[in-house]
Amino acid sequence: MKDASPAAPLEIFLSDYTPPAYLVDTVELTFKLHPTATRVLSRIAFRPNPDTADRTFYLHGEQLKLISATIDGQDANAKVTDLGLTAIAPDAPFIFEAEVEISPSTNTALEGLYMSNGMYCTQCEAEGFRKITYYPDRPDVMAVFSVTIEGEETVKLSNGNDLGDGKWHDPWPKPAYLFALVAGDLVNHPDTFTTMSGKEVELNIWVRPGDLNKCAFGMDALKRSMAWDEKVYGREYDLDLFNIVAVDDFNMGAMENKGLNIFNSSAVLASPETSTDANFERIEAIIAHEYFHNWTGNRITCRDWFQLCLKEGLTVYRDSQFTSDERSPAVKRIEDVIALRARQFREDNGPLAHPVRPTSFVEINNFYTATVYEKGAEVIGMLKTLIGDDAYYKGCDLYFTRHDGQACTIEDWLACFEEVTGRDLAQFKLWYTQAGTPRVSVKEAWKDGTYTLTFTQHTPPTPGQDVKDPKVIPIAVGLLNEAGEEIQATRICEVTDDVHAFRFTGLDALPIASINRGFSAPIILQQDQDNLTRAFLLANDTDPFNKWEAGRALARDVMIRMVTEDAAPDQAYLDALLAVARDDTLDPAFKALVFSLPSGDDIAQALFDGGVTPDPTKIYLTAQTLSQSIAQAMQDTLPRIYAQMQVDGPFSPDADAAGKRAWGNVALSLLTRLDGGAQARTQFEGADNMTQQLSALGALLRAEVGEDASKAFYAQWKEDRLVIDKWFAMQVSFAKLDAAPAVAEALTAHPDFTLTNPNRFRAVFGALAGNTAGFHSPDGSGYALLADWLIKLDAKNPQTAARMSTAFETWTRYDADRQGMMRDALERIKAAPNLSGDLSEMVTRILNA
Numbered sequence: 001m002k003d004a005s006p007a008a009p010l011e012i013f014l015s016d017y018t019p020p021a022y023l024v025d026t027v028e029l030t031f032k033l034h035p036t037a038t039r040v041l042s043r044i045a046f047r048p049n050p051d052t053a054d055r056t057f058y059l060h061g062e063q064l065k066l067i068s069a070t071i072d073g074q075d076a077n078a079k080v081t082d083l084g085l086t087a088i089a090p091d092a093p094f095i096f097e098a099e100v101e102i103s104p105s106t107n108t109a110l111e112g113l114y115m116s117n118g119m120y121c122t123q124c125e126a127e128g129f130r131k132i133t134y135y136p137d138r139p140d141v142m143a144v145f146s147v148t149i150e151g152e153e154t155v156k157l158s159n160g161n162d163l164g165d166g167k168w169h170d171p172w173p174k175p176a177y178l179f180a181l182v183a184g185d186l187v188n189h190p191d192t193f194t195t196m197s198g199k200e201v202e203l204n205i206w207v208r209p210g211d212l213n214k215c216a217f218g219m220d221a222l223k224r225s226m227a228w229d230e231k232v233y234g235r236e237y238d239l240d241l242f243n244i245v246a247v248d249d250f251n252m253g254a255m256e257n258k259g260l261n262i263f264n265s266s267a268v269l270a271s272p273e274t275s276t277d278a279n280f281e282r283i284e285a286i287i288a289h290e291y292f293h294n295w296t297g298n299r300i301t302c303r304d305w306f307q308l309c310l311k312e313g314l315t316v317y318r319d320s321q322f323t324s325d326e327r328s329p330a331v332k333r334i335e336d337v338i339a340l341r342a343r344q345f346r347e348d349n350g351p352l353a354h355p356v357r358p359t360s361f362v363e364i365n366n367f368y369t370a371t372v373y374e375k376g377a378e379v380i381g382m383l384k385t386l387i388g389d390d391a392y393y394k395g396c397d398l399y400f401t402r403h404d405g406q407a408c409t410i411e412d413w414l415a416c417f418e419e420v421t422g423r424d425l426a427q428f429k430l431w432y433t434q435a436g437t438p439r440v441s442v443k444e445a446w447k448d449g450t451y452t453l454t455f456t457q458h459t460p461p462t463p464g465q466d467v468k469d470p471k472v473i474p475i476a477v478g479l480l481n482e483a484g485e486e487i488q489a490t491r492i493c494e495v496t497d498d499v500h501a502f503r504f505t506g507l508d509a510l511p512i513a514s515i516n517r518g519f520s521a522p523i524i525l526q527q528d529q530d531n532l533t534r535a536f537l538l539a540n541d542t543d544p545f546n547k548w549e550a551g552r553a554l555a556r557d558v559m560i561r562m563v564t565e566d567a568a569p570d571q572a573y574l575d576a577l578l579a580v581a582r583d584d585t586l587d588p589a590f591k592a593l594v595f596s597l598p599s600g601d602d603i604a605q606a607l608f609d610g611g612v613t614p615d616p617t618k619i620y621l622t623a624q625t626l627s628q629s630i631a632q633a634m635q636d637t638l639p640r641i642y643a644q645m646q647v648d649g650p651f652s653p654d655a656d657a658a659g660k661r662a663w664g665n666v667a668l669s670l671l672t673r674l675d676g677g678a679q680a681r682t683q684f685e686g687a688d689n690m691t692q693q694l695s696a697l698g699a700l701l702r703a704e705v706g707e708d709a710s711k712a713f714y715a716q717w718k719e720d721r722l723v724i725d726k727w728f729a730m731q732v733s734f735a736k737l738d739a740a741p742a743v744a745e746a747l748t749a750h751p752d753f754t755l756t757n758p759n760r761f762r763a764v765f766g767a768l769a770g771n772t773a774g775f776h777s778p779d780g781s782g783y784a785l786l787a788d789w790l791i792k793l794d795a796k797n798p799q800t801a802a803r804m805s806t807a808f809e810t811w812t813r814y815d816a817d818r819q820g821m822m823r824d825a826l827e828r829i830k831a832a833p834n835l836s837g838d839l840s841e842m843v844t845r846i847l848n849a
């Protein structure tokens, strides 16, 4: 019996949580692989959940062809709808068996079992397992899985231990979202790791034959991650085997399936010739992230998807700690804050704002957001700041021992820290439940040797949350004297009230305050700071984050005055930059970050916050003018910097070498504004690694002299999908002014463009959305083009289409013309026939701004 009516959008509420009626002890799955008719046989041992009287037997299942279903060997008399199956089940343990048929080769949504370049693979988080077979597809149902894979493929993988002959057994109970299967003609890069208790673990990275030379870095990153989690969190790996597989068609970066992580090939494959320094850093972080999930996510999982930050926020925090330890803490913190502001602040201050722990959703895929991930990680960082390192690691240990093998909530997590500290975390919990970025303004007062900082906090309303309570905000403060010496080491001011004052006594003279050091809280700090003070802090602050932050505030102020008052580029700013460039005590990577201007989107948000309607065209032209002035002001220094930053010898992706290349390439891009591209052309032609080649190409494209280089680049790399993704993205990212929509549209006609590979789609349209002046081109062509292609993509891949619709989330910032055109584009998407629930939820929420 099929339900013919289209599934109405169903909103799920955290407050409606009920425990599962039946629990699962064991699951046996047999896959008879076939591209269009894979048979999945399941044998599931259910038992009634003693914690509930509910005996409703309901299994999720979507896009399945049911062949048979039995309970204890008898026909189950199952009732089937588009979303699942119900039957009458006994109030005692029983065996449910089913056979279903699915078609992996036509599965373009890349959820459930699908095919990528002839290889079978799965993606089950969050709710993909229900597209494989009928099952209670919810994270609080954990079971032991045994798997048999039948097929011609030479390599057949699943979770846990390899029993040979396509048979697998995973001894650790897990929710269905951690299930994985891979089958294909793959080759492996093997290695081993000996854990702290002396157990030898077999490690493999599985790839298509041509990619074997791109596995070494990922393997090294994996081993470093395993050692780090032992050293810092005392967490050891718990199986004899750890497999990673690279697949080309993947919606996300990677997935932490138990013992069988599946990676987007862009997030694991690396070689000096084809990967940039940024790629290497990202790959290292993602490998660490998915590996760390083995404890924070797999051993201890989420009770329901509202608790997603329990695993994601915590694991992002852990991977950021890892990157800090492996590379430069200052650089990592600055990079994270740039990303936080670009993605999370943008989200938190627009129509899609939601708490770190949301209270309702229609499509859970739409809540793998910057807020859940990045603000979720910031919240962990604040907890650690508030309770101290010792208590933090004690609380984590308690969490790991108390909740091992369980599906948990944020309450479970916080209770561990309340217990080890004796501290009430009720106010702290508001960070999980209240959306919006707090604005914290600060006023200073000075009298008789006492310096007082008075903080006032305010969080603007967000959708569904008009009134906000004051949060506990840990603000790290240090004080400097006029000579630039630190006279008050970093101290944490715990702001707990709407207005909260802190005194610093016994001072000789009015100090200069460095506030929110290390970005200790994810807030918008509103401070009356003049550019002299900013330049002073850029020169003298002992906190590397705030040193950078002072430069950023200066740049923002300079650009805003250029935009709103037609001011000339500020000489004091140029002088400050020159001083940074000349300071040989500074890390080159840090200098590169000081020289990177705030993005167009950043300036647009800042203008909007200040009550000015942003004009993306003008912002773009301002950035050009300012960059040109910087180049001219540095004219004499640039060739020397460029020469000094050349890295000799064989390529190494380490942080020092990468930092030199980053700073050298800042110099190159400025030089290119002066020399017509001579130096960049030389670098492009002589480059032996992708960082140098791509930076040179970018500089040439920016100067509009990159056409030949771009052709040569394509000819050189046309066989390498990941490099060609960069080629697509570069042309759109570096398109001038409002040219990006036309460039992107032309690229969609290129024979290498395809709707079925998310990396390729993102290369073109992610770059379009990220090119602020281009996307917001005054004729509306950027909006129309993206709307057209989101509608096309949605028919194949709703998850990726929905994620990319966030390009429109800032629409209410802009002028009436642009707003009208963006609203039209959104309405057009909303009215498209057969729109997915994913994309429909997104455009509806964006329109409800």
Ligand code: BES
Binding pocket: 125, 126, 252, 253, 254, 255, 256, 285, 286, 289, 290, 293, 312, 316, 319, 365, 368, 373
């Ligand atoms: N569990 C996620 C992957 C995922 C996300 C599956 C959404 C299904 C839906 C994984 O651990 C993850 O978070 N991956 C990130 C990278 C990470 C370094 C933040 C990703 O894929 O972008």
Ligand code: ZN
Binding pocket: 289, 293, 311, 312, 315
């Ligand atoms: Zn994750």
